[in-house]
Amino acid sequence: MGKSSIKAKMVIDKEFQISEIDPRIYGSFIEHLGRAVYGGIYEPEHPTADEHGFRQDVIDLVKELQVPIVRYPGGNMVSAYNWEDGVGPKEDRPRRLELAWRTIETNQVGTNEFMDWTKKANTDVMMAVNLGTRGVDAARNLLEYTNHPGGTYWSDLRKSHGYEDPHNIKVWCLGNEMDGPWQLGQKTAHEYGRLAYETAKAMRLVDPSIELVTCGSSSSQMPTFPEWEAETLEHTYEVADYISLHQYYGNRSDDTANFLAKSMDMDNFIHTVIATCDYIKAKKRSKKNMYLSFDEWNVWFHSNNQDKEIEPWSIAPPQLEDVYTFEDALLVGSMLNTLLRHSDRVKIACMAQLVNVIAPIMTENGGGAWKQTIFYPYFYTSVYGRGVALNPVVSSPKYDSKDFTDVPYLDPSVVYNEEKEELVVFATNRHLSETLEVDIDIRAFEGYEIAEHVVLEHENAKAVNTATDEQVKPHTNGESFVQDGKLTGIFPKFSWNMVRLTKKQS
Incomplete structure (x- = not known):
């Protein structure tokens, strides 16, 4: 490869299995925040709007991503949300002060409308209940409304609203970021643990088939982390199935490495x-594993200053509308790799969020929809990262940065789909100026050949996509090749890659 390359090694074997990948690791999130709902998924006046007011252009992009589950309706918003405001005849629904983001919530989209949208978008719902200003009673009533077949007050109310069959929502979040001082109804670990336990107990009596997510810390930077996890799990360990993790990153110091x-x-x-x-x-001498729901993750920092200027009590203003750069897409690719490498314990994850609000999909009100830079690693990993995650043995040159030591230039994840006879390598090359030539032992995959090598690369770390100019998009001219049981991965400087191999048909 000449002078401008560095070398790394990797061994991939079918026996080095981490776990079957739960497809819900590719989930996302829609909160009643900014233009995620109004102007995002729902815009009755839009040229592509269907009979329910949903933008078909947005649905098409969501279906392209193959999003398996979407968290709803919050987020911070859920901690003061009265779910009853969003059901029944639209003309009777109240307008409320939405205190988390200081806007007006019109409640024109609520539980039933969102369930309609998920069917159109081929996805499931991860529903959150309000444990900020409310608790056990509202949670059990909402669950009865959505999941009970009929013959009771709340289930018959659903039927009277035009939904004869129950929604059968299977995954439920017990509140949101309850340790955060910004959260309405913030709790101590003991207060939250007790409330979450009692709420879970009631919900399991209504519908024993549901899965429950208990709140972890709002981020790893919280002063109470990980004591919050330990203390809340003392209460919720046997009633919850997952604990949540939230984390966002930003390049505030403009230090790409x-x-x-x-x-x-x-x-x-x-x-x-x-x-x-x-x-x-x-x-607890328990036999049960607690699994992880990384149900908020992304890059988020670009929009922080402009959000301070938004006039309070407006309807669906443009909030948290980060315009993502090329370098953001590379970090998103590495975050997806990290989730896959932990797929034995991370079973659900949600890129926050899906449309307009720190999102891979952007829209103009009345206009077009387009793909942000981060759309692409999410798309390829979701579509082709299905099967079993393998643990590659990696030897890579490393670098030190301001906050990190021994950072490997090569950041990979590997997925094997036995049914499709497909092997997929996802790889970020973190080196800002050198090609990474990777010697990959794939002797366990005899007869496999490269089907495609997708590369996301750009000379400008700050390049972005807009409605009219897509500067950052992948190409399929990757130079990797297979010879004598060895895959040579040629990963250009400062790039994200997907090398997909399939077995030769004899």
Whole structure:
């Protein structure tokens, strides 16, 4: 490869299995915030709007991503949300002060409308209940409304609203970021643990088939992390199935090398939460594993200043509308790699969010919809990252940055789909100026050949996509090749890659 390349090694074997990947690791999130709902998924006056007011152009892009589950309706918003405001005849629904984001909530979209949208978008729902200003009673009533077949007050109310069959929502979040001082109804770990336990107990009596997510820390930077996890799990360990993790990153110091290493912080966060869960498991002499729901993750910092200028009490203003750069897409690719490498414990994850609000999909009100830079690693990993995650043995040159030491230039994840006879390598090259030539041993995959090598690369770290100019998009001219049981991965400087191999048909 000449002078401008560095070398790394990797061994991939069918026996080095991490876990079957739960497809819900590719989930997302729609909150009643900014233009995520109004102007995002729902815009009755839009040229592409269907009979329910949903933008078909947005639905098409969501279906392209193959999003398996979407968290709803919040987020911070859920901690003061009265779900009853969003059901029944639209003309009778109240307008409310939405205190989390200081806007007016019109309630023209609520539980039933969102369920209609998910069917059109081929996705399931992860519903959150309000444990900020409300608690056990509202949660059990909402669950009865959505999941009970009929013959009771709340289930018959659903039927009277035109929904004869129950929605059968299976995954439920017990509140949101309840440790956060910004959260309405913030709780101490003891207060939250008790309330979450009692709420879970009631909900399981209504519908024993549901899965429950208990609140972890709002981020690994919280002063109470990981003591919050330990103390809340003392109460919720046997009634919850998952504990939540939330984390966002930004390149505030404009240090690209340091920014690209931030997925290592995410990795450390996951390790710490797993260790805390397993400590409580041991303490309780439990046989049950607690799994992780990384149900908010993304890059978020670009829009912070403009959000301070938004006039309070407006309807669906443009909030949290980060315009993503090329380097953001590379970190998103590495964050997805991190989730896959932990797929034995991370079973659900949600890129926050899906449309307009820190999102891979952007829209103009009345106008077009387009793909942000981060759309692409999300798309390829979701579509082709299905099967079993393999643990590659990696030897890579490393670098040090401001906050991290021993950062590997090569950041990979590997997925094997036995049914499709497909092997997929996802790889970020963090080196800002050198091609990475990777010697990959694939002797366990005899007869496999490259089907495609997709590369996301750009000379400008700050390049963005807009409605009229898509500067950052992938190409399929990757130079990797297979010879004598060896895959040579040629990963251009500062790039995200997907090499997909399939077995030759004899």
